[in-house]
Amino acid sequence: MYNSLIKPLLFQFDPEKIHYFSFKSIKLLHKIPFVDQLIRKQFCIHSKSLEREVFGIKFPNPVGLAAGFDKDAKLINELNNFGFGFIEIGTLTPKPQAGNPKKRLFRLIEDEAIINRMGFNNEGVMAAVKRLKSKGEIIIGGNIGKNKVTPNAEAINDYAYAFEALFEVVDYFVVNVSSPNTPNLRELQDKRPLTNLLSHLKELNAKKSNPKPILLKIAPDLNTAQLIDIIDIVEQTEIDGLIATNTTISRDGLQSKHKAEAGGLSGKPLTKRSTEAIKFIKEHQTARFPVIAVGGIMTAQDALEKLEAGADLIQLYTGFVFHGPKLIKSINKAILKRNK
Numbered sequence: 001m002y003n004s005l006i007k008p009l010l011f012q013f014d015p016e017k018i019h020y021f022s023f024k025s026i027k028l029l030h031k032i033p034f035v036d037q038l039i040r041k042q043f044c045i046h047s048k049s050l051e052r053e054v055f056g057i058k059f060p061n062p063v064g065l066a067a068g069f070d071k072d073a074k075l076i077n078e079l080n081n082f083g084f085g086f087i088e089i090g091t092l093t094p095k096p097q098a099g100n101p102k103k104r105l106f107r108l109i110e111d112e113a114i115i116n117r118m119g120f121n122n123e124g125v126m127a128a129v130k131r132l133k134s135k136g137e138i139i140i141g142g143n144i145g146k147n148k149v150t151p152n153a154e155a156i157n158d159y160a161y162a163f164e165a166l167f168e169v170v171d172y173f174v175v176n177v178s179s180p181n182t183p184n185l186r187e188l189q190d191k192r193p194l195t196n197l198l199s200h201l202k203e204l205n206a207k208k209s210n211p212k213p214i215l216l217k218i219a220p221d222l223n224t225a226q227l228i229d230i231i232d233i234v235e236q237t238e239i240d241g242l243i244a245t246n247t248t249i250s251r252d253g254l255q256s257k258h259k260a261e262a263g264g265l266s267g268k269p270l271t272k273r274s275t276e277a278i279k280f281i282k283e284h285q286t287a288r289f290p291v292i293a294v295g296g297i298m299t300a301q302d303a304l305e306k307l308e309a310g311a312d313l314i315q316l317y318t319g320f321v322f323h324g325p326k327l328i329k330s331i332n333k334a335i336l337k338r339n340k
C-alpha cells in the first residue's frame with residue numbers, strides 16, 4: 001500500500017512539510033484504540049534468530065532507524081511499532097537551533113536518493129530528555145553534535161554537555177563529527193581533535209556506575225589513510241564501535257534535477273561506497289569492534305550485503321522514506337531465510 005498509494009501522494013508535496021505531516025498523521029493514527037497493535041501485527045517479526053547482542057546490548061532485531069529522522073524523539077514509541085529493532089535520535093545539540101534556511105531537503109526520485117542540508121535543526125537536548133522519560137521498551141541511541149555557533153576549539157564542551165544530559169535516557173551514544181551541513185564539523189574527524197574528544201567522553205563515561213557504549217559516526221568520503229587513522233583512534237581510545245556511514249558530498253552518476261543542490265547525499269547512490277567503507281574497516285581492524293552499517297539500504301538484498309561485509313547491525317533512513325515500513329519487514333524476513 002505504501003509504494004502504490006501513500007508514497008505517490010506524499011511525494012507530490014514539499015519533502016520537509018511532508019515529513020512533519022507524516023509525524024502528525026502517525027501520532028493521530030495512534031490515538032485510535034488498538035491501532036498500535038494492528039500496526040505491530042502487520043510489521044513486527046519476533047524471532048530468537050533475529051536477536052543480536054552487540055556492545056553489551058540485546059537487540060530484538062538488527063534493523064534500526066538512522067539518525068535525523070526523529071531528531072527530537074517525538075515519535076519513538078509510534079515508530080517502534082513499525083518493526084525497528086532500535087531507534088537513533090538526534091543529532092541533538094546543547095542549545096536548540098533552527099538549522100539552515102529552507103528549502104534544505106530534496107528528493108531525487110530518479111536516483112532513489114535524498115540531498116539534505118538541514119544543519120542539525122533540533123529543539124535542543126533537554127527537550128528530548130524530557131520526552132525520553134516516557135519512552136516504552138525500546139533501544140534508543142543518542143546521536144550528539146555541536147551547535148553551529150560553537151567554534152571547533154570549544155566543541156568538546158558541547159559534546160560533553162549533550163552526553164551528560166542524555167546519559168540516563170539513552171542506551172548508547174553516537175558522536176557525530178561527519179555531517180557535511182555544519183561548517184567545519186568534519187575537521188573534528190582529524191586525528192588529534194578526534195582523539196581528544198573521544199578520550200574526554202570516555203573519561204566522563206568511566207565515572208558512571210553504568211557506562212554506556214560510545215560509537216563514532218563517520219563520513220563515506222574519507223580516504224584510505226583517513227580510515228586507517230579512524231580505526232587506530234577507535235582502538236586507542238577503546239570506544240565501542242563505528243557507524244558507517246553518514247551522507248556523502250560526492251555527486252557521482254546522478255540524473256535528477258536536484259543533483260546540484262548543496263548538502264549530504266543519501267540513498268541508492270551511497271550503497272556501494274558505504275559497503276566498501278565497512279569492508280575496509282572490517283579487513284583492517286585489529287580489535288574486533290562492532291560496526292553499524294548505514295547508507296543506501298534500499299532493498300533486503302542491500303541489507304544482506306552490508307551484513308556480509310561484516311556489519312553487526314544496520315540502519316535505514318532514505319530506504320524507509322522511499323519504501324515505507326514494509327522494507328523493515330522484508331529485511332528481517334530475508335535475514336531469517338538466510339539464517340535457515
Ligand SMILES: Cc1cc2nc3c(=O)[nH]c(=O)nc-3n(C[C@H](O)[C@H](O)[C@H](O)COP(=O)(O)O)c2cc1C
Binds near residue numbers: 319
Ligand atoms: C534528511 C536527513 C537528515 C539527516 N540528519 C542526520 C543527523 O542529524 N545526524 C546524523 O548522524 N545523520 C543524519 N542523517 C544521515 C542518516 O542518518 C544516514 O547516515 C544517511 O542518510 C545514510 O543512510 P541512508 O542512505 O539509509 O539514508 C540524515 C539524513 C537525512 C536524509
